[in-house]
Amino acid sequence: MLTLGPVTSRSSPELIEEARALFRSYGEFLRASGGPALLCFSRLEDEIAMLPSVYSENGGQLLLATDGIQGAGCIAYRSAGASEPGCCEIKRLFVSTRFRGQGLGKRLVVAALESAKQHNYRTALLDTEPHSMALAKQIYLDLGFSLDVERNSRAENSLVTYFRKSL
Numbered sequence: 001m002l003t004l005g006p007v008t009s010r011s012s013p014e015l016i017e018e019a020r021a022l023f024r025s026y027g028e029f030l031r032a033s034g035g036p037a038l039l040c041f042s043r044l045e046d047e048i049a050m051l052p053s054v055y056s057e058n059g060g061q062l063l064l065a066t067d068g069i070q071g072a073g074c075i076a077y078r079s080a081g082a083s084e085p086g087c088c089e090i091k092r093l094f095v096s097t098r099f100r101g102q103g104l105g106k107r108l109v110v111a112a113l114e115s116a117k118q119h120n121y122r123t124a125l126l127d128t129e130p131h132s133m134a135l136a137k138q139i140y141l142d143l144g145f146s147l148d149v150e151r152n153s154r155a156e157n158s159l160v161t162y163f164r165k166s167l
Contacts, residue, residue, distance in 0.1 A: 088119075089124075
């Protein structure tokens, strides 16, 4: 049975390591896709080393889906920064291969949005690579995200597509 909950600095070392393992699998997925998204994730190892504080100390949260003690999927969000007050940034949606096709990706996104809303965020931002992350992009569209015209027009390249949703 899948359970979903936050990973905090008080979580067990085993739970934190499951989250780190999923983030590493996320990086492996990007490397295997060979797509342009690789250029956007050069600091992933530093982020993994700082889990979960890289999110919890930046106005956000890391959520982990587990099957018993095995990590099944993850998602995180954090403040989008002072330039985007009231906005959070959704990051690192990933579902382990074994758990795909069960609606877990959508469940993770919904949980992150609900948590962000409870933490007084009014808008959620995210970006995705349109080719290797097509399934994630469809989840976002199905959940009411729309293209962020302003951020897409400011982008220096077309490696990622930006989305936003009012909470």
